[in-house]
Amino acid sequence: MKHIKEAVRAMIKGKLQAYRVFLKEAYEHGDANKIAQLEQLISEWQKELDKLDNQ
Numbered sequence: 001m002k003h004i005k006e007a008v009r010a011m012i013k014g015k016l017q018a019y020r021v022f023l024k025e026a027y028e029h030g031d032a033n034k035i036a037q038l039e040q041l042i043s044e045w046q047k048e049l050d051k052l053d054n055q
Contacts, residue, residue, distance in 0.1 A: 005055075
């Protein structure tokens, strides 16, 4: 079970890293809609990661 938890953590961290790169690009292009969407996704996945860490 520990290996599964570590794999899920790695997947979520990878998603967060990618979303942050996309967020930086959205800020550079001034795309307010994309910024809002990405900030929401980052928030949701960060909450999932926090829940996983607290188990």
